[in-house]
Amino acid sequence: MANGKKEKQKPRKIGQTTVEKKPLIDPRYKNFINTVIVVIVLLIFFIINNTRNEPEKGPYPPYYKKDLQNP
Numbered sequence: 883m884a885n886g887k888k889e890k891q892k893p894r895k896i897g898q899t900t901v902e903k904k905p906l907i908d909p910r911y912k913n914f915i916n917t918v919i920v921v922i923v924l925l926i927f928f929i930i931n932n933t934r935n936e937p938e939k940g941p942y943p944p945y946y947k948k949d950l951q952n953p
Contacts, residue, residue, distance in 0.1 A: 907915055
């Protein structure tokens with residue numbers, strides 16, 4: 883203030899310290915990681931669905947002939 887310029891006074895922050903939160907996943911890789919997780923889950927469901935052997939349920943349609951089908 884001695885040289886004639888006004889200096890802005892910063893408000894004092896007593897007891898108010900801000901801590902930056904570090905994200906768990908780097909934002910650059912977040913979409914890639916989410917995509918990989920979804921693909922893995924879908925792959926697990928696909929494998930589970932196609933490896934179970936369940937007997938066929940319900941009656942066959944009236945036009946179905948078991949002799950014509952090749953196993």
